[in-house]
Structures are given as C-alpha cells and as structure tokens.
Amino acid sequence: MKFGLFHSVQLPDPSEQERYYREALDQVLHAERMGYSSVWFTEHHFTRHGIVSATTSVLAYLAGVTDTIRLGTAVTVLPFHNPVQLAEQTATVDVLSNGRLDLGVGRGYQWGEFHRMGIPMDEASRRFEESMEVLTCAWTSIEPFDHRGEFWSFNDLTVLPRPVQQPHPPVYVAASGADSVARVVRNDWNLLIGQGETYGQVAGQIEFYQDALAEAEADYTPRRVVVARAMYAAPTTEQARREAEVPFMWFKQTGQEVSAPPGQRVDLLPDEYAAYRSRYSPDARFDYSAMCENVMLFGSPDDIAERIGRLRDSGVENLIFFVNFGGIEHQRVLDSLELFAAEVMPQFTD
Amino acid sequence: MKFGLFHSVQLPDPSEQERYYREALDQVLHAERMGYSSVWFTEHHFTRHGIVSATTSVLAYLAGVTDTIRLGTAVTVLPFHNPVQLAEQTATVDVLSNGRLDLGVGRGYQWGEFHRMGIPMDEASRRFEESMEVLTCAWTSIEPFDHRGEFWSFNDLTVLPRPVQQPHPPVYVAASGADSVARVVRNDWNLLIGQGETYGQVAGQIEFYQDALAEAEADYTPRRVVVARAMYAAPTTEQARREAEVPFMWFKQTGQEVSAPPGQRVDLLPDEYAAYRSRYSPDARFDYSAMCENVMLFGSPDDIAERIGRLRDSGVENLIFFVNFGGIEHQRVLDSLELFAAEVMPQFTD
Numbered sequence: 182m183k184f185g186l187f188h189s190v191q192l193p194d195p196s197e198q199e200r201y202y203r204e205a206l207d208q209v210l211h212a213e214r215m216g217y218s219s220v221w222f223t224e225h226h227f228t229r230h231g232i233v234s235a236t237t238s239v240l241a242y243l244a245g246v247t248d249t250i251r252l253g254t255a256v257t258v259l260p261f262h263n264p265v266q267l268a269e270q271t272a273t274v275d276v277l278s279n280g281r282l283d284l285g286v287g288r289g290y291q292w293g294e295f296h297r298m299g300i301p302m303d304e305a306s307r308r309f310e311e312s313m314e315v316l317t318c319a320w321t322s323i324e325p326f327d328h329r330g331e332f333w334s335f336n337d338l339t340v341l342p343r344p345v346q347q348p349h350p351p352v353y354v355a356a357s358g359a360d361s362v363a364r365v366v367r368n369d370w371n372l373l374i375g376q377g378e379t380y381g382q383v384a385g386q387i388e389f390y391q392d393a394l395a396e397a398e399a400d401y402t403p404r405r406v407v408v409a410r411a412m413y414a415a416p417t418t419e420q421a422r423r424e425a426e427v428p429f430m431w432f433k434q435t436g437q438e439v440s441a442p443p444g445q446r447v448d449l450l451p452d453e454y455a456a457y458r459s460r461y462s463p464d465a466r467f468d469y470s471a472m473c474e475n476v477m478l479f480g481s482p483d484d485i486a487e488r489i490g491r492l493r494d495s496g497v498e499n500l501i502f503f504v505n506f507g508g509i510e511h512q513r514v515l516d517s518l519e520l521f522a523a524e525v526m527p528q529f530t531d
Numbered sequence: 532m533k534f535g536l537f538h539s540v541q542l543p544d545p546s547e548q549e550r551y552y553r554e555a556l557d558q559v560l561h562a563e564r565m566g567y568s569s570v571w572f573t574e575h576h577f578t579r580h581g582i583v584s585a586t587t588s589v590l591a592y593l594a595g596v597t598d599t600i601r602l603g604t605a606v607t608v609l610p611f612h613n614p615v616q617l618a619e620q621t622a623t624v625d626v627l628s629n630g631r632l633d634l635g636v637g638r639g640y641q642w643g644e645f646h647r648m649g650i651p652m653d654e655a656s657r658r659f660e661e662s663m664e665v666l667t668c669a670w671t672s673i674e675p676f677d678h679r680g681e682f683w684s685f686n687d688l689t690v691l692p693r694p695v696q697q698p699h700p701p702v703y704v705a706a707s708g709a710d711s712v713a714r715v716v717r718n719d720w721n722l723l724i725g726q727g728e729t730y731g732q733v734a735g736q737i738e739f740y741q742d743a744l745a746e747a748e749a750d751y752t753p754r755r756v757v758v759a760r761a762m763y764a765a766p767t768t769e770q771a772r773r774e775a776e777v778p779f780m781w782f783k784q785t786g787q788e789v790s791a792p793p794g795q796r797v798d799l800l801p802d803e804y805a806a807y808r809s810r811y812s813p814d815a816r817f818d819y820s821a822m823c824e825n826v827m828l829f830g831s832p833d834d835i836a837e838r839i840g841r842l843r844d845s846g847v848e849n850l851i852f853f854v855n856f857g858g859i860e861h862q863r864v865l866d867s868l869e870l871f872a873a874e875v876m877p878q879f880t881d
Binding site: 192198199202206226227228229232233234235237238239241242243244245246261262263265266269270272273274276277279296297298299333334335336337338339340341342343345 | 542548549552556576577578579582583584585587588589591592593594595596611612613615616619620622623624626627629646647648649683684685686687688689690691692693695
C-alpha cells in the first residue's frame, strides 16, 4: 500500500497565518523523509476553514523543496478556474516537479465559495464538463485549437509549457454514487474517495467502481483509487481520540458552516480563536464517538492497523491522511506521522 | 545601486523545454549568491517567445529555493487574470517568500495573446483599471467587500491568505509617456521602465516622473524606479556583442511577431530551432549595432560600467538585467553574471 497526506492549512487563530503555513509545509518535508509518497492539497477560498486558495502555487513551492513526494490537488474546483490558465499552472507544476503532479478535480459543493466568487452554483456541473474538455485539450494539443463553449471562448492556441507527464498528469475525480463512479470509469479518470465517507461507504464505492470496470471489460487497478481519511496516531486509542477531538471538531463545524446556504452560515472571520474553539462541546451537532468508530483513523498503531487492514480488504491500496486539522499542535502532527511510519506503515508496505 | 534580473524562459528548440526552465531557475540561484537583489519574471502565453505562463507559480517555486532575493513579476498582464484569484496567488507568494514579492503590472500589448485568450484588446485599459481596484481591495480589506464592475462581480468576500507586506506588496507599473507616468505618481505606484527604451528615453521618462512628483509636492525616491535592460558582459565589447547577437535577435524578432496583428504574425511553434535561428541575418529588420549603442548593455565590464554611470546620472538606482535571451548558452549567462558581479557591481554598490 501507499500512504500520503491529504493536506490543508486552516486559520483557527487569525493572527497566526504565517505560522500555520510554515508548519503545514514543514510537515510535508518530514512526511517525505518518513516515507509518505504523496501530498494532496485542498483548495478553499475566503474563510478560515481553509486558507490554501492558490493551490498550484503551494505545489510549485513544494516542487522546489522536495525531491520525490508526489504533489496533488484534492480537489481543484474546476468551475472556479479559467481552464487554459489552469492548464498553464498545472503544466508548470509538472515541469517544476519533474512530473510529480496529480490533479484531483471536482465541481465544487460550497455554496459560500460560489456565491462570493460570483458564479451561480447551478452552473457547476456544466462548468465542470466544459473546463475538463478545455483542460485536456490544452494539455495535449500540439496543433492550435479553438474552443467555443457556454462559458469560455479561446482561439487558435497551444498552451506552453507542456506537462512533463504524457499525455497529461493523472486526473482524479471525486465521486460517490453509482452513476458518478461509472462516469469516472467511462472517462478513464482515477477515483478519489473523500474523508467523510464511512468504511462501509468506501467499500460500497469501490464495489460500484469494480462493477463499472467489469461492465467496461477493464481490470481493477488499485493504485487508481485514492481514499482520504483523517488520521491521528498516539500510543493509546483513548489518548489519540482525546487529543484530536477539539481541533478536528473545529474543522468539521467550520466546514459545515462554509458549505451551508446563507441562512445557516456563520461568518468565520470575525471570531476570536479561543471563543470559536470553546463553542465546540461534545454533544453538539456531530457525534464524535460514532465518527471515530466509522470514519476517522484516530487511535493506537494497532487500532489503526486493524482498520487499514479492513480498508485493504475492500480493495484500497492508496490512503491519504488528513493530519493537520483545526490548528492541532505541530509537534503532535509530527509525532503522529512518525508513530504511524514506524509502527503501521511497515505492516503494509513490505 | 541595486542590480537584479529581468528574467524569462524562451523556447528556441521545442524539444528542450525542461532544460530551458532548469537553466533559467539555476541562473536565479547563482545570481542570488553573486549579490543580485531581485528577479522579475515575465508573463507570456502560447508561443515560444516566452513560456513562463504561470508566473506566480514560478515565483512560488523560487520562494522555496532562495533566501533573500526579491521575487517580482514584470509584468503581470492584469486583463488576463481574475483579480480575486490574482490577489490569492500573489498573497500566497508573499507568504511563501516571507514578504519578498514585487508585483509589476501592465495592461498588455500583445495582440496574439488577447486574441487567443478570447479577450478583446480594446477592453485592455478598462480591464486594467477594474482589476487594479479589485486587487487592491482584495489584498487590504479586513471587512468583506462587494464588487460590481463591467467585467467582474464578487460578493461579500475577504481574501485569504493575506499578504505579509503591509498594506500590500509593492506595485510597479510600466509607463512611458508623460501622461502615463503622471498617472503612476497620482496612484502612488512605483515605476517600471522597459528594456526597449533607449538611454535617452529612460532619462526622459525619469524627467517626466520627477516633474509629476514635483507637481504633487512629493520627493523623488530612486528605489521606486526600476529600469530593465538586456545585459551581457564579456572580456571585450567586441566579444560580448558577437556572442549575444544571434540569441538576442531571435528574441527581438519573435517578440515582434507575437505582438503584431494577424496579417504580419508568423506562427512560431511549428518551426525548427535551427531553421528559425538561421532566418536571422544582420541586415534584417532591426539594426543590432544601433541597439548596442543606444539600448542594451552588451560589452566589456568597463564599457558597461560607463553606461551604468550615465544611467545613474539620470537618476536610475535600480537596474534589472535581461540575461537569458533566445536560448543563449547557460554557461555564458553564468559567466556574464559573474563578470558583472566581480568587476562592475562593486563600483556602484560601495
């Protein structure tokens, strides 16, 4: 199996932006040294729930300071981007990293981001389709091409630089239902499964995927499926769950608020760190214990290994870990990554 | 005085994209070690005349592999960018570089790039104005802002991350005529003078600038003016001019063709390297000798020092050198930078 990071930077304390960035990037360097094979950065806009808004720029930075770790987006929200400029930005990262880019894409789900960006959310699917078409063409066309679409027009162009990976960097698409998973297979994309799905849902989606492949008479290639999962390892499961709870629930609650429609949305920016964090109480909204059982990998090395064994039995061979949630202390993240690398990783990579 | 690089990557040989990128980036690392204080990358699209199309991504990469050199764009073509995303990308570079970003902006002049991007060139000035307004607001607003413009609409947003430099990274605007230079002063921007101007024109533009400052009852601050200049140093002026001629004229001619309207434009992409380079002959179109006298800094250290002395007498204290033109051999660029750093730089920085 392969293990990577599903990474982001959040801003619980508005005065600590640079420190959060520095620590998140430092975690990637440590992860590379410890044997993690990829890092996938999210894209978020306009709120403290996620302050990596220029994802390809962050990957370009990492291209310079890392050697082997693969650099991904998870996900780039296609409706937000000029597809030709996205082709330029991603090809540039592919050049700067010598072919280490993986591009995860999605149509977007956060009402607040669409609204603020001035893009009607009901255009999301159509924008996704058009952008994917232009992006693929822009990456691969040797001869100049034209495009006349609903949202974009381009004339007689060839994009430079070209990606190093041929015909283009691998594309991963987040999908969950049977139909959307079948669409992934039909387009020969790779499959990304989100960190919010339960173990049961992950297994179900991989079944959809295998069914669609069988229908297309194609083989199941486990490396083409990437599953994200929050992970925190500590000597005991009790300690892991206790230490992860407040920062992880800050992340969950702010995410809920960002994606909710206007009436239900809480503006995250004006709040003070301590005040915001203290709002979380164990009985509110989400059932942390149930999520620990069914979703996250918060536990002792043995506990986590047992759960990963089950994921592997479902067909998962490529796990990416969300480890830097809600302003959790940097040293704890490093210790957790180290503990996993020392005690769990060898059980699955030999 | 301060000396930097006005940098780009061109693609004379289409099969050598990665090598050109690698060498250009390597030149920046060498320049930093030699005492050059800034590097400013161009933005170009769709032709071999310039293959840095995702300029802020390249600067993000350099943020990771350099320590002190300032990182600039010269220039970012505002009409091509979503101004909120540009605010995100530039603030990200500012965070990743710990406050080393300089943003040069322009309204664009290349017919081919506007046409291919699907943006009417007659909108360039209006798009520039609107983007500059949104960009400034996006960098500096603590409270959410709305924007309803001719080209863009945004709602209730605050951009994250914030720039490290406060209130925002320095903005440089390319301007030449008295009116446009006065506009730079009126907006409290910094002034960028292009590499194509003769020594006489540079002096004239600085006079315009000083006049406008006097009218505004402001002082002349030489560090707020940056002048770009092609530079190539060799032991003798004859050798410098001989070695620079073919690659520099490749650059000049392709630039001409990219910015010309359709009838006059030659498509650069299908040509072979050797065939294209051989098209240049000394009697064609541009007068290389006259340009060597009046525009470029191609010469021996003494010759270059004498010319820089004249520029300093005009009020120039911030020169950035275009050194990586038309596929010129990497080692020659390094030798030229080294010779300048050893023999000319000390005369002006003590």
